[in-house]
Amino acid sequence: MGGVRALILDASILLADDCDGNGAPTLRAGADFLFRALQFSQLRKVNLLEKMSEVYSFDCFKVSISALEVLMNEISVAWDDIRKDILFVLHSKKVDDFLKLCERGVLLSILDVDTGGDTNKHPSAHYIEKLEELPLTLCRLNKKVASKEAITVGYCMKPSRQADFAKRGAFPLCSVQHDLMFLPLSYDLSIPLQLQEIDVILHKATDDILSVELNLSLAPKITYTNGMEELRRTLPDHPHCCVIDPFNNIYPVLDRLKIQYLLLGLEDLNKEGFSKIRGAHFLKVESYNDPSLSDKLLEAKVSLPSIVKPQVACGVSSAHSMAIVFSLEDYKELQVPLPTVIQVVDVSSSEENKGLDEKGDPQEYVDHSSTLFKFYVLGEKVFHAVKKSTPNGDVLMKLSQANQLKPLVFDSLKSLPTAEKNQYGDEAVDLELVKNAANWLREKLDLTIFGFDVVIQEGTGDHVIVDVNYLPSFKEVSDDVAIPAFWEAIKNKFRERQQTISQP
Template sequence: MVGPAVKGVIVDGSVLFFNSNGDNRKRSLRPAADPLLRQLRYSMFRTGISSRLDFSDYVQDDIACENLGMICISKLEELPLSICRLNRKAVDCSLLVIGYTMKPSRELDFAKRGAFPLYPTENGLIFMPLTFELPLPSQLPEVDVILHKATDEILFVELSNFSDLSNKVTYSSRMQELQRYIEVHSDLCVVDPLNNIQPVLDRLEIQQILLRLEEALKSEGCMIRGPHFLKVGNFNEANLVQNLSEAKLSLPCIVKPQVACGVSDAHKMAIIFKVEDLKNLNVPLPAIIQEYVDHSSTLYKFYVLGEKIFYAVKKSTPNISTLINLNQSDKLGPLVFDSLKSLPIADGSQQLEGKKDKDINLELIQNSANWLRRVLDLSIFGFDVVVEDESGDHVIVDVNYLPSFKEVPDGIAIPAFWEAIKNKYDNFKKATKQ
């Protein structure tokens, strides 16, 4: 260490507040101030607000700032960037700056758990929010690693050409700008490259990958697989009943859009009880019809953070018999839901006793996670597993990129998160030197 890192800041109140309607007694936060103060707060960054400091009268330019031993910024959004620059000067060259971008609600969720500190972590990382309020070329030269949730910036996914999905994903203009910068600067490490996250956007492609996983690990003694499935482009296909049978599908089934994330309807799903339920079904096409697995309403959520794997156990949808009884008693049609908001969860009376963590084969899961890490080439991802009651098959029902992993205690998950990013950078640098 060359010197102590910056861990606090005093902000002139005049740059944070403005007087409402010209009334000096009514002060409101400027638009950029609220997210900045949250970033400082959740970074555990000591922050003071002064109503007495005011250098604006005699600090007019960068030269004056330098003479006073200060750094002058013209926008509040520049403050995190300035802090990173100061810390790089204070700390040796092994310090890594992680520039991150994701939607505000997701950023806030991570930040509240201490995942994005502005001062160095124990393994030498600083997290700097990338803002599109400033030119990217002024920020990215300070960055060693870009961490993104690009699916937050998807505008449209076209699935007409399954052989080249990457050319059918339309990102926001700001994500396209970032993508162009990355393409020009091949020495910049990305967690994870946009091409690598393409499979998790497409449920059909993930199903095909899981078929390969099943084949690769079939000698493990316990089956791990994806659910049986059928891709449909039209719910009125002439040979649909025959196609369902050939795909080893029996009703009830679950119907999901082929687009897995990033668009508004990606999580609109339905449980169907008879073929007629497919008529005028309000699920986007093309769609994937999947096997519904009896699993005693128990879902295992696995999180892969680099080389480490964590999991949490959650309640899930009820078994088939319960669904059928509900359907018969209420004369329901298809059960349509949003998997992020209104997933039909079993209550206590609908859960089977005796479903314990011992039902999950953790060695098999570890081997599966390692295989998926190699094939997907992702550093941070998650997958959901249910254990079929009758056969004990481990069925992977979902794979996703950069999950929140909020079910894992922060004291365990956040250091593993930092370690995964650091290891990704180290491996990236080794690969680029070869």
């Protein structure tokens, strides 16, 4: 097979030279990054620190490399299918152990954490100065024996999202079967150096946003972390890298108002006598004390109750601060950050009854049966899952009454009010209609991997898109179906890009 199939980390490379205030050993800088990268990499791993082995589910051999024969016997028992494809990683100070390993001739290569001293470097060793360099070196070694079709995907996202993808097997460090290698980018290393080894950049840039200023007619003004900003500036100098997806393509998803205007174009997909697909009725609000707010809501067909969302859709914590309001008075003391986009939660069952009464109280409305359909677009393939949604109107009213008739304020990621169960199933959704909308959105947004949420309005059967997001986790779809589709979407996008570049 070739390449690195197993990795042995000697404790010497994981421990810092200094102890903590209590005299206890501490981990070397970069150890957490390395553990996250290796935990679900599909490599066999040994960590000679017992405590960290338990945390990251690594094997642990309580034997020093100095006792090489004993160690190799334990390895042969634990990993009987691996022979010479093992990479040992040890500290440059362990010269004697290094020489023993070289004499044994059983390993592909040795990495040495160089402390910057005058160590005589052995020609068969691969030297690194930081632990963060180890995944990059593994990538280089595996590329030497990989097929010409192999694609290296560098990815960057927040650690929790990385772990969510990786534990489902989405980020193998080396996958012979699928010709993909996934390499986590480190902002502590040279970005240009890493890009030299990478064919595809898969990013969740919104995880690295510090602030956003929106402008409906122009690109948003975004402040990224230093690492993401360096990546964004450096990418134009590496035209061979296929970016999934280009930064400009994700900007509309940051702005709920732009998405709402985009969804107006769904009307072209609808046919007389069939279910319709559309966006929710909406209104942008600059001030909750606008004296003409009632008239504007009525003109925009936004009836009560309605949901109030910040215009910024993601990237900052306030993007998920929302409220469900039941009367005009609810708006006056609302704390949802401005500007906001107000959408209909439920709509009146008859055209003549739409709107607000003179007190601003909610009138008759139709529920969406507490059911949310989550759709995921992975390249050319579309998947969906059924989830619980906000409760029906009578339940929302009871929640409001229990809250002294105040708006229901919530964080959509943490405290979204949901019903006990959804009432719709797959039989309620027009899959052909929604897949047509998915293809339409793919073309309009020019995104490779994205998701959107649909609710079905009772009475009319309208399919209403209430949210669009970039690079979702799609964890509601079975891994054995979604992960191969995820990989295929990446490969197809890369090949498409290569064909575009090669054209005269």
